[in-house]
Amino acid sequence: MIKLGEITKIFSKGTIDEKTAINCVTLHIRKGDFVTVIGSNGAGKTTALNLISGTCSADEGDIFIDGRKVTNLPEHKRAKFLGRIFQDPLMGTASSMSIEENLAIADLRGQRRGLGWGVKKARRKHYRDILKMLDLGLENRMKDVVSLLSGGQRQSLTLLMVTLSLPKLLLLDEHTAALDPKTAQRVMDLTEKIIRENSLTTVMVTHNMQQAIQYGNRMIMLHEGRVQFDIEGEEKKNLTVEDVVKRFGAELKDEALLVAS
Amino acid sequence: MFLSSFFRTIPISLEQGLAYGIVALGIVISFRILKFPDLTVDGSFPLGAAVVARLIMEGVPPIYGVILAIIFGFIAGCFTGLLNTKLKINSLLAGILMMTILYSVNLRIMGRSNIQLLTVNTLLTPLEALEVNRFIPIIAFFFVVTIGIKILTDMFLHTQLGFAMRATGDNEQMIRTLGANTDNMTVLGLGISNAFVALSGALVSQDQGFSDVGMGIGMIVAGLASIIIGEALFGTKTVQRMTLAAIVGSIIYKFIISLGLRLGLAPTDLKMATGVMVVLALGIPALKKEKEGKLHLRGV
Numbered sequence: 001m002i003k004l005g006e007i008t009k010i011f012s013k014g015t016i017d018e019k020t021a022i023n024c025v026t027l028h029i030r031k032g033d034f035v036t037v038i039g040s041n042g043a044g045k046t047t048a049l050n051l052i053s054g055t056c057s058a059d060e061g062d063i064f065i066d067g068r069k070v071t072n073l074p075e076h077k078r079a080k081f082l083g084r085i086f087q088d089p090l091m092g093t094a095s096s097m098s099i100e101e102n103l104a105i106a107d108l109r110g111q112r113r114g115l116g117w118g119v120k121k122a123r124r125k126h127y128r129d130i131l132k133m134l135d136l137g138l139e140n141r142m143k144d145v146v147s148l149l150s151g152g153q154r155q156s157l158t159l160l161m162v163t164l165s166l167p168k169l170l171l172l173d174e175h176t177a178a179l180d181p182k183t184a185q186r187v188m189d190l191t192e193k194i195i196r197e198n199s200l201t202t203v204m205v206t207h208n209m210q211q212a213i214q215y216g217n218r219m220i221m222l223h224e225g226r227v228q229f230d231i232e233g234e235e236k237k238n239l240t241v242e243d244v245v246k247r248f249g250a251e252l253k254d255e256a257l258l259v260a261s
Numbered sequence: 262m263f264l265s266s267f268f269r270t271i272p273i274s275l276e277q278g279l280a281y282g283i284v285a286l287g288i289v290i291s292f293r294i295l296k297f298p299d300l301t302v303d304g305s306f307p308l309g310a311a312v313v314a315r316l317i318m319e320g321v322p323p324i325y326g327v328i329l330a331i332i333f334g335f336i337a338g339c340f341t342g343l344l345n346t347k348l349k350i351n352s353l354l355a356g357i358l359m360m361t362i363l364y365s366v367n368l369r370i371m372g373r374s375n376i377q378l379l380t381v382n383t384l385l386t387p388l389e390a391l392e393v394n395r396f397i398p399i400i401a402f403f404f405v406v407t408i409g410i411k412i413l414t415d416m417f418l419h420t421q422l423g424f425a426m427r428a429t430g431d432n433e434q435m436i437r438t439l440g441a442n443t444d445n446m447t448v449l450g451l452g453i454s455n456a457f458v459a460l461s462g463a464l465v466s467q468d469q470g471f472s473d474v475g476m477g478i479g480m481i482v483a484g485l486a487s488i489i490i491g492e493a494l495f496g497t498k499t500v501q502r503m504t505l506a507a508i509v510g511s512i513i514y515k516f517i518i519s520l521g522l523r524l525g526l527a528p529t530d531l532k533m534a535t536g537v538m539v540v541l542a543l544g545i546p547a548l549k550k551e552k553e554g555k556l557h558l559r560g561v
Contacts, residue, residue, distance in 0.1 A: 076437045090432075095431060095432070096431050097424070097427055097431060101424060105436065105439055113425045113441060114421055115422060145498070161439075
Protein backbone atom coordinates (compact mmCIF):
# COMPACT_ATOMS: atom_id res chain seq x y z
CA MET A 1 0.00 0.00 0.00
CA ILE A 2 2.40 2.70 1.22
CA LYS A 3 6.09 2.02 1.15
CA LEU A 4 8.85 4.23 2.41
CA GLY A 5 12.20 2.99 1.13
CA GLU A 6 15.24 4.19 3.06
CA ILE A 7 13.86 7.69 3.34
CA THR A 8 16.12 10.42 4.68
CA LYS A 9 15.25 14.06 5.26
CA ILE A 10 17.85 16.57 6.40
CA PHE A 11 16.92 20.16 7.16
CA SER A 12 19.38 23.03 6.64
CA LYS A 13 21.80 20.65 5.03
CA GLY A 14 25.40 21.76 5.10
CA THR A 15 24.88 24.47 7.68
CA ILE A 16 25.63 24.60 11.37
CA ASP A 17 21.91 23.98 12.04
CA GLU A 18 21.87 20.75 10.07
CA LYS A 19 19.26 18.40 11.47
CA THR A 20 18.46 14.93 10.31
CA ALA A 21 14.70 14.74 10.84
CA ILE A 22 14.22 11.33 9.26
CA ASN A 23 17.13 8.96 9.14
CA CYS A 24 16.96 6.15 6.62
CA VAL A 25 13.46 4.97 7.53
CA THR A 26 11.97 1.98 5.78
CA LEU A 27 8.34 1.30 6.43
CA HIS A 28 5.59 -0.70 4.81
CA ILE A 29 2.00 0.15 5.62
CA ARG A 30 -0.50 -2.43 4.44
CA LYS A 31 -3.98 -1.81 3.17
CA GLY A 32 -6.37 -1.47 6.09
CA ASP A 33 -3.66 -0.78 8.63
CA PHE A 34 -4.48 1.78 11.32
CA VAL A 35 -1.06 2.86 12.49
CA THR A 36 -0.55 5.13 15.47
CA VAL A 37 2.74 6.99 15.64
CA ILE A 38 4.22 8.33 18.85
CA GLY A 39 7.50 9.98 19.66
CA SER A 40 8.84 12.94 21.55
CA ASN A 41 9.12 16.43 20.10
CA GLY A 42 11.54 16.47 17.19
CA ALA A 43 11.32 12.73 16.70
CA GLY A 44 10.26 13.27 13.09
CA LYS A 45 6.55 12.45 13.29
CA THR A 46 5.27 15.46 11.43
CA THR A 47 8.16 15.35 8.98
CA ALA A 48 7.22 11.76 8.20
CA LEU A 49 3.67 12.85 7.35
CA ASN A 50 4.97 15.80 5.34
CA LEU A 51 7.13 13.44 3.31
CA ILE A 52 4.22 11.13 2.60
CA SER A 53 1.91 13.99 1.62
CA GLY A 54 4.55 15.79 -0.43
CA THR A 55 4.59 18.96 1.65
CA CYS A 56 8.34 18.50 1.75
CA SER A 57 10.51 16.29 -0.43
CA ALA A 58 12.91 13.59 0.69
CA ASP A 59 16.66 13.97 0.32
CA GLU A 60 17.13 10.26 -0.22
CA GLY A 61 14.95 7.24 -0.73
CA ASP A 62 11.63 6.68 -2.44
CA ILE A 63 7.95 6.67 -1.55
CA PHE A 64 5.43 4.38 -3.20
CA ILE A 65 1.66 4.49 -3.00
CA ASP A 66 -0.01 1.37 -4.37
CA GLY A 67 3.20 0.44 -6.15
CA ARG A 68 3.37 3.81 -7.87
CA LYS A 69 6.43 5.90 -7.17
CA VAL A 70 5.31 9.30 -5.91
CA THR A 71 8.63 10.60 -4.60
CA ASN A 72 8.68 13.52 -7.03
CA LEU A 73 4.95 14.11 -7.33
CA PRO A 74 3.95 17.57 -6.03
CA GLU A 75 1.57 17.82 -3.11
CA HIS A 76 -1.55 18.72 -5.09
CA LYS A 77 -1.08 15.72 -7.35
CA ARG A 78 -0.79 13.29 -4.45
CA ALA A 79 -4.04 14.68 -3.11
CA LYS A 80 -6.18 12.11 -4.85
CA PHE A 81 -4.56 9.37 -2.75
CA LEU A 82 -4.36 11.19 0.54
CA GLY A 83 -6.55 12.87 3.09
CA ARG A 84 -4.90 14.84 5.85
CA ILE A 85 -6.11 16.52 9.00
CA PHE A 86 -3.91 18.93 10.91
CA GLN A 87 -3.75 19.78 14.58
CA ASP A 88 -5.00 23.32 14.03
CA PRO A 89 -8.77 23.26 13.38
CA LEU A 90 -8.38 26.41 11.28
CA MET A 91 -6.18 24.61 8.76
CA GLY A 92 -8.68 22.14 7.38
CA THR A 93 -11.44 24.46 6.26
CA ALA A 94 -11.82 27.70 4.30
CA SER A 95 -13.24 30.05 6.91
CA SER A 96 -14.85 32.59 4.57
CA MET A 97 -16.76 29.90 2.69
CA SER A 98 -19.95 28.20 3.80
CA ILE A 99 -20.23 24.68 5.21
CA GLU A 100 -21.71 23.27 2.01
CA GLU A 101 -19.11 25.07 -0.12
CA ASN A 102 -16.34 23.54 1.97
CA LEU A 103 -17.85 20.09 1.55
CA ALA A 104 -18.19 20.68 -2.19
CA ILE A 105 -14.50 21.59 -2.49
CA ALA A 106 -13.56 18.43 -0.66
CA ASP A 107 -15.96 16.39 -2.79
CA LEU A 108 -13.70 17.04 -5.78
CA ARG A 109 -10.46 16.05 -4.10
CA GLY A 110 -7.89 15.19 -6.73
CA GLN A 111 -10.35 15.70 -9.58
CA ARG A 112 -10.39 18.31 -12.33
CA ARG A 113 -12.28 21.42 -11.36
CA GLY A 114 -14.25 23.01 -14.16
CA LEU A 115 -16.99 25.53 -14.74
CA GLY A 116 -19.82 23.39 -13.39
CA TRP A 117 -21.66 24.71 -10.35
CA GLY A 118 -19.65 24.27 -7.19
CA VAL A 119 -22.50 22.92 -5.06
CA LYS A 120 -24.63 20.48 -7.00
CA LYS A 121 -28.24 20.04 -5.94
CA ALA A 122 -27.99 16.26 -5.95
CA ARG A 123 -24.97 16.35 -3.65
CA ARG A 124 -26.51 18.84 -1.24
CA LYS A 125 -28.81 16.17 0.14
CA HIS A 126 -25.85 13.88 0.69
CA TYR A 127 -23.99 16.65 2.54
CA ARG A 128 -27.02 17.15 4.77
CA ASP A 129 -27.12 13.44 5.56
CA ILE A 130 -23.49 13.17 6.54
CA LEU A 131 -23.65 16.38 8.56
CA LYS A 132 -26.52 14.83 10.50
CA MET A 133 -24.13 12.07 11.51
CA LEU A 134 -22.07 14.63 13.44
CA ASP A 135 -25.07 15.41 15.61
CA LEU A 136 -23.95 19.02 15.92
CA GLY A 137 -26.91 20.59 14.16
CA LEU A 138 -24.71 21.66 11.26
CA GLU A 139 -27.16 20.17 8.75
CA ASN A 140 -29.40 23.16 9.40
CA ARG A 141 -26.58 25.67 8.98
CA MET A 142 -25.20 24.63 5.61
CA LYS A 143 -25.13 28.22 4.30
CA ASP A 144 -23.29 29.57 7.36
CA VAL A 145 -19.68 30.52 6.84
CA VAL A 146 -17.25 28.25 8.64
CA SER A 147 -15.67 31.08 10.65
CA LEU A 148 -18.84 31.03 12.77
CA LEU A 149 -18.11 27.48 13.99
CA SER A 150 -16.18 26.43 17.08
CA GLY A 151 -12.85 24.59 16.88
CA GLY A 152 -14.48 21.24 17.58
CA GLN A 153 -17.19 21.81 14.99
CA ARG A 154 -14.58 22.83 12.44
CA GLN A 155 -12.44 19.79 13.13
CA SER A 156 -15.49 17.52 12.82
CA LEU A 157 -16.32 19.19 9.51
CA THR A 158 -12.72 18.71 8.38
CA LEU A 159 -13.01 15.02 9.19
CA LEU A 160 -16.12 14.76 7.01
CA MET A 161 -14.43 16.69 4.22
CA VAL A 162 -11.31 14.57 4.22
CA THR A 163 -13.23 11.30 4.19
CA LEU A 164 -15.96 12.45 1.77
CA SER A 165 -14.29 10.88 -1.21
CA LEU A 166 -12.47 8.05 0.48
CA PRO A 167 -8.70 8.54 0.44
CA LYS A 168 -6.35 5.59 -0.01
CA LEU A 169 -4.51 6.83 3.03
CA LEU A 170 -5.73 9.02 5.86
CA LEU A 171 -3.11 11.09 7.67
CA LEU A 172 -4.05 12.43 11.09
CA ASP A 173 -1.56 14.89 12.55
CA GLU A 174 -2.47 15.20 16.25
CA HIS A 175 -5.88 16.23 15.03
CA THR A 176 -7.50 16.26 18.46
CA ALA A 177 -4.63 17.90 20.37
CA ALA A 178 -5.96 21.45 20.12
CA LEU A 179 -9.46 20.60 21.35
CA ASP A 180 -10.81 20.47 24.88
CA PRO A 181 -10.88 16.91 26.32
CA LYS A 182 -14.59 16.35 25.79
CA THR A 183 -14.61 17.60 22.22
CA ALA A 184 -11.37 15.74 21.52
CA GLN A 185 -12.99 12.48 22.63
CA ARG A 186 -16.02 13.17 20.45
CA VAL A 187 -13.91 13.86 17.39
CA MET A 188 -11.76 10.80 18.11
CA ASP A 189 -14.82 8.55 18.43
CA LEU A 190 -16.13 9.87 15.14
CA THR A 191 -12.73 9.37 13.51
CA GLU A 192 -12.59 5.78 14.72
CA LYS A 193 -16.11 5.14 13.46
CA ILE A 194 -15.38 6.50 9.98
CA ILE A 195 -12.12 4.58 9.75
CA ARG A 196 -13.78 1.34 10.86
CA GLU A 197 -16.82 1.65 8.61
CA ASN A 198 -14.73 2.37 5.53
CA SER A 199 -11.68 0.25 6.43
CA LEU A 200 -9.51 3.28 5.77
CA THR A 201 -5.77 2.86 5.84
CA THR A 202 -4.71 5.38 8.46
CA VAL A 203 -1.60 6.88 9.98
CA MET A 204 -2.33 8.82 13.17
CA VAL A 205 0.36 10.87 14.84
CA THR A 206 -0.39 11.55 18.48
CA HIS A 207 1.22 12.91 21.58
CA ASN A 208 -1.11 10.95 23.76
CA MET A 209 0.24 7.48 24.52
CA GLN A 210 -3.05 6.21 25.84
CA GLN A 211 -4.65 7.16 22.55
CA ALA A 212 -1.81 5.53 20.60
CA ILE A 213 -2.34 2.30 22.48
CA GLN A 214 -6.12 2.32 22.47
CA TYR A 215 -6.64 2.89 18.76
CA GLY A 216 -5.36 1.09 15.72
CA ASN A 217 -3.83 -2.29 15.03
CA ARG A 218 -0.24 -1.16 14.84
CA MET A 219 1.92 1.27 16.76
CA ILE A 220 5.18 2.85 15.75
CA MET A 221 7.49 4.87 17.90
CA LEU A 222 9.86 7.30 16.23
CA HIS A 223 12.96 8.52 17.98
CA GLU A 224 15.53 10.88 16.50
CA GLY A 225 14.32 10.14 13.00
CA ARG A 226 14.40 6.36 13.31
CA VAL A 227 11.75 3.75 13.97
CA GLN A 228 12.32 2.77 17.59
CA PHE A 229 9.71 0.05 17.69
CA ASP A 230 6.94 -1.21 15.48
CA ILE A 231 4.45 -3.56 17.10
CA GLU A 232 1.11 -4.87 16.00
CA GLY A 233 -1.57 -7.48 16.49
CA GLU A 234 -1.83 -9.27 19.82
CA GLU A 235 1.28 -7.65 21.19
CA LYS A 236 -0.19 -4.22 20.50
CA LYS A 237 -3.53 -5.18 21.99
CA ASN A 238 -1.98 -6.23 25.28
CA LEU A 239 0.30 -3.22 25.52
CA THR A 240 -0.10 -0.84 28.47
CA VAL A 241 1.31 2.60 29.04
CA GLU A 242 3.48 1.15 31.84
CA ASP A 243 5.02 -1.38 29.44
CA VAL A 244 6.01 1.31 27.03
CA VAL A 245 7.44 3.54 29.74
CA LYS A 246 9.33 0.61 31.25
CA ARG A 247 10.82 -0.41 27.92
CA PHE A 248 11.47 3.00 26.48
CA GLY A 249 11.43 5.34 29.44
CA ALA A 250 14.93 6.52 28.65
CA GLU A 251 13.92 7.77 25.22
CA LEU A 252 10.71 9.31 26.43
CA LYS A 253 12.35 12.45 27.65
CA ASP A 254 9.48 14.54 26.45
CA GLU A 255 7.44 15.29 29.50
CA ALA A 256 4.37 16.12 27.51
CA LEU A 257 4.23 12.56 26.32
CA LEU A 258 4.46 11.13 29.82
CA VAL A 259 2.00 13.59 31.30
CA ALA A 260 -0.47 12.98 28.53
CA SER A 261 -0.31 9.29 29.28
CA MET B 262 -25.00 76.29 -3.85
CA PHE B 263 -24.16 73.05 -2.06
CA LEU B 264 -27.43 71.39 -3.06
CA SER B 265 -27.12 72.28 -6.71
CA SER B 266 -23.54 70.98 -6.74
CA PHE B 267 -24.82 67.89 -5.06
CA PHE B 268 -27.41 67.13 -7.72
CA ARG B 269 -25.29 68.16 -10.65
CA THR B 270 -22.61 65.75 -9.49
CA ILE B 271 -24.90 62.71 -9.63
CA PRO B 272 -24.86 61.90 -13.38
CA ILE B 273 -21.10 62.30 -13.75
CA SER B 274 -20.47 60.14 -10.67
CA LEU B 275 -22.79 57.46 -11.99
CA GLU B 276 -21.03 57.46 -15.35
CA GLN B 277 -17.52 57.39 -13.93
CA GLY B 278 -18.40 55.27 -10.93
CA LEU B 279 -19.81 52.52 -13.12
CA ALA B 280 -16.90 52.77 -15.59
CA TYR B 281 -14.29 52.58 -12.83
CA GLY B 282 -16.41 50.05 -10.98
CA ILE B 283 -15.00 47.43 -13.34
CA VAL B 284 -11.55 48.21 -11.90
CA ALA B 285 -12.96 47.78 -8.41
CA LEU B 286 -14.40 44.39 -9.45
CA GLY B 287 -10.94 43.39 -10.66
CA ILE B 288 -9.43 44.46 -7.37
CA VAL B 289 -12.05 42.41 -5.50
CA ILE B 290 -10.70 39.32 -7.27
CA SER B 291 -7.04 40.07 -6.52
CA PHE B 292 -7.20 41.68 -3.07
CA ARG B 293 -10.33 40.11 -1.65
CA ILE B 294 -10.71 36.69 -3.25
CA LEU B 295 -7.05 35.76 -3.77
CA LYS B 296 -5.78 38.03 -0.96
CA PHE B 297 -3.05 39.02 -3.40
CA PRO B 298 -1.98 42.70 -3.20
CA ASP B 299 -1.71 43.16 -6.95
CA LEU B 300 -0.33 46.53 -8.03
CA THR B 301 -0.28 45.61 -11.72
CA VAL B 302 -3.53 47.57 -11.95
CA ASP B 303 -1.74 50.92 -12.30
CA GLY B 304 -0.17 49.56 -15.48
CA SER B 305 -2.93 47.37 -16.87
CA PHE B 306 -5.49 50.19 -16.81
CA PRO B 307 -3.51 52.40 -19.25
CA LEU B 308 -2.59 49.19 -21.11
CA GLY B 309 -6.24 48.68 -22.00
CA ALA B 310 -6.53 52.33 -22.98
CA ALA B 311 -3.33 52.20 -25.06
CA VAL B 312 -4.36 49.09 -26.98
CA VAL B 313 -7.80 50.41 -27.85
CA ALA B 314 -6.52 53.89 -28.76
CA ARG B 315 -3.80 52.57 -31.02
CA LEU B 316 -6.13 50.17 -32.80
CA ILE B 317 -8.80 52.81 -33.29
CA MET B 318 -6.15 55.10 -34.80
CA GLU B 319 -5.16 52.23 -37.09
CA GLY B 320 -8.74 52.08 -38.29
CA VAL B 321 -9.69 48.84 -36.55
CA PRO B 322 -13.34 48.71 -35.35
CA PRO B 323 -13.39 49.77 -31.66
CA ILE B 324 -15.00 46.51 -30.48
CA TYR B 325 -11.95 44.52 -31.63
CA GLY B 326 -9.77 47.01 -29.82
CA VAL B 327 -11.74 46.39 -26.63
CA ILE B 328 -11.47 42.61 -27.01
CA LEU B 329 -7.74 42.82 -27.59
CA ALA B 330 -7.39 45.14 -24.59
CA ILE B 331 -9.08 42.49 -22.42
CA ILE B 332 -6.70 39.83 -23.72
CA PHE B 333 -3.64 42.02 -23.14
CA GLY B 334 -4.82 42.80 -19.60
CA PHE B 335 -5.30 39.09 -18.95
CA ILE B 336 -1.78 38.32 -20.14
CA ALA B 337 -0.28 41.13 -18.02
CA GLY B 338 -2.04 39.77 -14.93
CA CYS B 339 -0.85 36.24 -15.68
CA PHE B 340 2.73 37.52 -15.90
CA THR B 341 2.46 39.05 -12.43
CA GLY B 342 1.12 35.74 -11.18
CA LEU B 343 3.97 33.85 -12.82
CA LEU B 344 6.58 36.21 -11.33
CA ASN B 345 5.12 35.44 -7.92
CA THR B 346 4.42 31.71 -8.19
CA LYS B 347 7.19 30.46 -10.47
CA LEU B 348 10.00 32.91 -9.76
CA LYS B 349 8.99 33.32 -6.09
CA ILE B 350 9.08 37.11 -6.26
CA ASN B 351 7.20 38.80 -3.42
CA SER B 352 3.63 39.57 -4.45
CA LEU B 353 3.91 43.34 -3.98
CA LEU B 354 7.19 43.49 -5.85
CA ALA B 355 5.84 41.30 -8.67
CA GLY B 356 3.03 43.80 -9.21
CA ILE B 357 5.36 46.79 -9.05
CA LEU B 358 7.73 45.17 -11.55
CA MET B 359 4.90 44.43 -13.95
CA MET B 360 3.49 47.94 -13.54
CA THR B 361 6.91 49.42 -14.35
CA ILE B 362 7.40 47.15 -17.35
CA LEU B 363 3.93 48.04 -18.62
CA TYR B 364 4.80 51.74 -18.58
CA SER B 365 7.30 51.13 -21.38
CA VAL B 366 4.99 48.66 -23.10
CA ASN B 367 2.19 51.24 -23.11
CA LEU B 368 4.47 53.89 -24.60
CA ARG B 369 5.51 51.39 -27.26
CA ILE B 370 1.92 50.51 -28.07
CA MET B 371 0.82 54.12 -28.39
CA GLY B 372 4.04 55.31 -29.99
CA ARG B 373 3.76 58.50 -27.93
CA SER B 374 2.61 59.46 -24.47
CA ASN B 375 -1.02 60.16 -25.37
CA ILE B 376 -3.58 59.74 -28.11
CA GLN B 377 -6.72 61.82 -28.35
CA LEU B 378 -9.90 60.06 -29.44
CA LEU B 379 -12.33 62.98 -29.52
CA THR B 380 -12.44 63.29 -33.29
CA VAL B 381 -12.61 59.60 -34.20
CA ASN B 382 -15.38 57.04 -33.97
CA THR B 383 -15.30 55.00 -30.78
CA LEU B 384 -17.52 52.33 -29.32
CA LEU B 385 -19.49 55.11 -27.61
CA THR B 386 -19.92 57.36 -30.67
CA PRO B 387 -23.27 55.81 -31.72
CA LEU B 388 -24.60 56.35 -28.18
CA GLU B 389 -23.44 59.94 -28.09
CA ALA B 390 -25.14 60.58 -31.42
CA LEU B 391 -28.57 59.76 -29.95
CA GLU B 392 -30.79 62.78 -29.59
CA VAL B 393 -31.14 62.63 -25.84
CA ASN B 394 -29.11 63.99 -22.94
CA ARG B 395 -25.66 62.45 -23.42
CA PHE B 396 -25.64 61.02 -19.91
CA ILE B 397 -28.63 58.74 -20.39
CA PRO B 398 -27.29 56.31 -23.01
CA ILE B 399 -23.75 56.45 -21.63
CA ILE B 400 -24.85 55.65 -18.09
CA ALA B 401 -27.13 52.91 -19.40
CA PHE B 402 -24.23 51.45 -21.37
CA PHE B 403 -21.87 51.38 -18.40
CA PHE B 404 -24.64 50.05 -16.18
CA VAL B 405 -25.23 47.08 -18.48
CA VAL B 406 -21.52 46.34 -18.92
CA THR B 407 -20.58 46.69 -15.25
CA ILE B 408 -23.56 44.81 -13.85
CA GLY B 409 -23.03 42.16 -16.52
CA ILE B 410 -19.46 41.67 -15.36
CA LYS B 411 -20.59 41.60 -11.75
CA ILE B 412 -23.07 38.82 -12.49
CA LEU B 413 -20.50 36.85 -14.48
CA THR B 414 -18.03 37.22 -11.62
CA ASP B 415 -20.61 36.06 -9.08
CA MET B 416 -21.41 33.05 -11.23
CA PHE B 417 -17.77 32.18 -11.81
CA LEU B 418 -16.99 32.34 -8.09
CA HIS B 419 -19.70 29.73 -7.51
CA THR B 420 -18.29 27.21 -9.96
CA GLN B 421 -15.90 24.43 -9.00
CA LEU B 422 -13.02 26.49 -10.33
CA GLY B 423 -14.29 29.59 -8.54
CA PHE B 424 -14.50 27.65 -5.27
CA ALA B 425 -10.90 26.55 -5.72
CA MET B 426 -9.88 30.16 -6.36
CA ARG B 427 -11.67 31.41 -3.25
CA ALA B 428 -10.15 28.63 -1.19
CA THR B 429 -6.69 29.53 -2.54
CA GLY B 430 -7.03 32.99 -1.04
CA ASP B 431 -8.65 31.67 2.12
CA ASN B 432 -6.59 28.61 2.98
CA GLU B 433 -3.90 27.77 0.46
CA GLN B 434 -2.51 24.77 2.32
CA MET B 435 -5.93 23.17 2.65
CA ILE B 436 -6.98 23.47 -0.98
CA ARG B 437 -3.58 22.13 -2.04
CA THR B 438 -4.10 19.03 0.05
CA LEU B 439 -7.44 18.72 -1.76
CA GLY B 440 -5.64 18.62 -5.07
CA ALA B 441 -6.00 22.11 -6.54
CA ASN B 442 -2.97 23.73 -8.09
CA THR B 443 -2.87 26.99 -6.15
CA ASP B 444 -0.20 28.47 -8.43
CA ASN B 445 -2.51 28.10 -11.41
CA MET B 446 -5.39 29.57 -9.41
CA THR B 447 -3.29 32.64 -8.54
CA VAL B 448 -2.17 33.13 -12.14
CA LEU B 449 -5.70 32.70 -13.51
CA GLY B 450 -7.22 34.99 -10.89
CA LEU B 451 -4.73 37.77 -11.54
CA GLY B 452 -5.32 37.33 -15.27
CA ILE B 453 -9.08 37.79 -14.86
CA SER B 454 -8.56 40.69 -12.47
CA ASN B 455 -6.33 42.58 -14.88
CA ALA B 456 -8.53 41.70 -17.85
CA PHE B 457 -11.32 43.59 -16.04
CA VAL B 458 -8.99 46.50 -15.31
CA ALA B 459 -7.82 46.71 -18.92
CA LEU B 460 -11.42 46.59 -20.13
CA SER B 461 -12.21 49.49 -17.85
CA GLY B 462 -9.20 51.40 -19.19
CA ALA B 463 -10.32 50.71 -22.76
CA LEU B 464 -13.85 51.99 -22.08
CA VAL B 465 -12.80 54.98 -19.96
CA SER B 466 -10.35 56.21 -22.62
CA GLN B 467 -13.14 56.17 -25.22
CA ASP B 468 -15.51 57.86 -22.79
CA GLN B 469 -13.17 60.70 -21.91
CA GLY B 470 -11.75 60.97 -25.41
CA PHE B 471 -8.08 60.31 -24.83
CA SER B 472 -5.59 57.71 -23.74
CA ASP B 473 -2.65 58.83 -21.65
CA VAL B 474 0.29 56.80 -20.37
CA GLY B 475 -0.16 58.35 -16.92
CA MET B 476 -3.88 57.66 -16.57
CA GLY B 477 -3.31 54.62 -14.34
CA ILE B 478 -1.41 56.40 -11.57
CA GLY B 479 -3.17 55.90 -8.26
CA MET B 480 -5.73 53.53 -9.79
CA ILE B 481 -5.12 50.85 -7.18
CA VAL B 482 -5.59 53.31 -4.32
CA ALA B 483 -8.78 54.70 -5.84
CA GLY B 484 -10.05 51.15 -6.37
CA LEU B 485 -9.28 50.20 -2.79
CA ALA B 486 -11.02 53.34 -1.54
CA SER B 487 -14.10 52.33 -3.54
CA ILE B 488 -14.08 48.81 -2.13
CA ILE B 489 -13.66 50.02 1.43
CA ILE B 490 -16.53 52.49 1.08
CA GLY B 491 -18.77 49.83 -0.45
CA GLU B 492 -17.93 47.23 2.17
CA ALA B 493 -18.80 49.66 4.93
CA LEU B 494 -22.32 49.61 3.49
CA PHE B 495 -22.76 46.02 2.34
CA GLY B 496 -20.22 43.98 4.28
CA THR B 497 -18.32 41.02 2.84
CA LYS B 498 -20.61 38.21 3.87
CA THR B 499 -21.21 36.79 0.43
CA VAL B 500 -19.52 37.08 -2.95
CA GLN B 501 -22.57 38.89 -4.34
CA ARG B 502 -22.29 41.50 -1.63
CA MET B 503 -18.58 41.98 -2.19
CA THR B 504 -19.03 42.64 -5.90
CA LEU B 505 -22.04 44.89 -5.31
CA ALA B 506 -20.01 46.77 -2.68
CA ALA B 507 -17.24 47.37 -5.22
CA ILE B 508 -19.60 48.95 -7.75
CA VAL B 509 -21.65 51.04 -5.33
CA GLY B 510 -18.46 52.02 -3.51
CA SER B 511 -16.96 53.16 -6.78
CA ILE B 512 -19.98 55.35 -7.53
CA ILE B 513 -19.91 56.89 -4.05
CA TYR B 514 -16.17 57.42 -4.28
CA LYS B 515 -16.53 59.24 -7.61
CA PHE B 516 -19.38 61.23 -6.11
CA ILE B 517 -17.28 62.34 -3.15
CA ILE B 518 -14.40 63.28 -5.44
CA SER B 519 -16.58 65.20 -7.94
CA LEU B 520 -18.37 66.99 -5.14
CA GLY B 521 -15.05 67.86 -3.55
CA LEU B 522 -13.78 69.26 -6.84
CA ARG B 523 -16.93 71.33 -7.31
CA LEU B 524 -16.60 72.67 -3.80
CA GLY B 525 -13.03 73.78 -4.35
CA LEU B 526 -10.74 70.77 -3.85
CA ALA B 527 -7.73 71.36 -6.11
CA PRO B 528 -7.38 68.58 -8.71
CA THR B 529 -3.71 68.37 -7.79
CA ASP B 530 -4.64 67.31 -4.26
CA LEU B 531 -6.99 64.59 -5.42
CA LYS B 532 -4.67 61.62 -5.06
CA MET B 533 -3.55 62.81 -1.66
CA ALA B 534 -7.17 63.04 -0.55
CA THR B 535 -7.83 59.52 -1.82
CA GLY B 536 -4.70 58.21 -0.15
CA VAL B 537 -5.60 59.78 3.17
CA MET B 538 -9.09 58.30 2.86
CA VAL B 539 -7.65 54.78 2.48
CA VAL B 540 -5.12 55.32 5.27
CA LEU B 541 -7.92 56.36 7.61
CA ALA B 542 -10.16 53.46 6.60
CA LEU B 543 -7.36 50.94 7.12
CA GLY B 544 -5.83 52.64 10.12
CA ILE B 545 -8.83 53.38 12.31
CA PRO B 546 -9.51 49.72 13.19
CA ALA B 547 -5.85 49.35 14.23
CA LEU B 548 -6.01 52.47 16.37
CA LYS B 549 -9.16 51.16 17.98
CA LYS B 550 -7.13 48.04 18.75
CA GLU B 551 -9.49 45.77 16.92
CA LYS B 552 -8.07 42.32 16.68
CA GLU B 553 -8.27 41.97 12.93
CA GLY B 554 -7.32 44.60 10.40
CA LYS B 555 -9.21 45.11 7.19
CA LEU B 556 -6.77 43.42 4.86
CA HIS B 557 -5.29 39.98 5.15
CA LEU B 558 -2.85 39.42 2.36
CA ARG B 559 -0.64 36.62 1.23
CA GLY B 560 3.01 36.92 0.39
CA VAL B 561 3.66 40.31 1.95
